[in-house]
Amino acid sequence: MKFVCPQSELNTHLSLVGRVVPSRPSKPVLSNVLVKVNEETQQVTLIGFDETMGMQTSFQATVEEPGELTLPAKLLESIIARLPAEDITIRETQEDAAVTITSSSGEYEVRGLSAEDYPNLPVIEEGQAAELSIEALLEGLKGALFATSADESKQVLTGVHLMAEPEVLEFAATDGHRLAVVRTSDESGRQDDTDAQMDVTVPAKALRDLERMLQTYTSAEPIALKFDRTQVIFELGEQRLTTRLLEGQYPNYRQLVPKQFERQVTLDRKLMMDALERIAVLADQKNNIVKLSLDPDQQSVAVSVEAQEVGSGREVVAAQITGDSLDIAFNVRYLLDGLKALGTTEVQLQCNSATSPSVIIPLGELQMTYLVMPVQIRS
Secondary structure (H helix, E strand, O other): OEEEEEHHHHHHHHHHHHHHOOOOOOOHHHHEEEEEEEOOOOEEEEEEEOOOEEEEEEEEOEEEEOEEEEEEHHHHHHHHHHOOOOEEEEEEOOOOOEEEEEEOOEEEEEEOEOHHHOOOOOOOOOOEEEEEOHHHHHHHHHHHHHHOOOOHHHHHHHEEEEEEEOOEEEEEEEOOOEEEEEEEEOOOOOOOOOOOOOEEEEEHHHHHHHHHHHHOOOOOOOEEEEEOOOEEEEEEOOEEEEEEOOOOOOOOHHHHOOOOOOEEEEEEHHHHHHHHHHHHHHHOOOOOEEEEEEEOOOOEEEEEEEEOOOEEEEEEEEOEEEOOOEEEEEEHHHHHHHHHHHOOOEEEEEEOOOOOOEEEEEEOOOEEEEEEOOEOOOO
């Protein structure tokens, strides 16, 4: 194995696959990155795998000798990141499973392990396929990922549920206290070309890595998606992300959203976020609870917090309110998370009572529903 490539190129791709390399691998070879060098295509391929999630990425290089080898991912990434921004040479030495890295600053030798022991990434022989636009995927991920659960005991809730309908992809995430649902349409016209019936739950960790990959994806080509009952593979040009799907029945979240509401409150999203951010300074001292007081006579919402032994705060935000007055309390962090994800100038808070689910929707093109459970106010 011998190839020459820019330091920046190798560094970028190493940091990408390094994200899936486990810190406590089940076997030593999994702490390494698999390096495959192809003389015919003049490409270097890097693979990281933790037996649940795998990532593969390729880039062009000047390949003089082909070969395969696994090298310690963290060590290799640390060395390459600190080398000068210039062409570097990586050459396999006569010693078993070792390479020499050469740049103008000097020479380093790194020992690895044979590629023979590295497991193959999963492939999907018989499954379904679809094509999704980058815009639809990014929109859905931004609007849903934040609402996933971090509680591993509720494993199915640690992912985002994806459902496909003709020309529409629905993303849903809930942690039991709030629910985010985004419906995106694909203007490329190529989504779901094969009438794939998608109804899968993808781990949030994998989707966060996919989101990072999408943000650096420069092609206008749609993302290819292959899936079966246990795996899903996302293909972005020369990059591939594979992950095991989460098992278990995802909650029937659509039935959680009330069909009608007695009160509607239209607010400037930025003004409301700013007020909540300031009030949160006090709310964080206590239990993160903030009270919203709807005043239809004044057409305003009072945002307040009472943190005993610390202090209190109150701000008033102008609003368009239909329905009766109401005092309702929420976890301030849940409100802020939802408002940040909505992204439109105006939003509408819809609610019935102080104890029933409330919904925040954007006023604009984005089709998103954010449901949040209120907190009971102790009198």
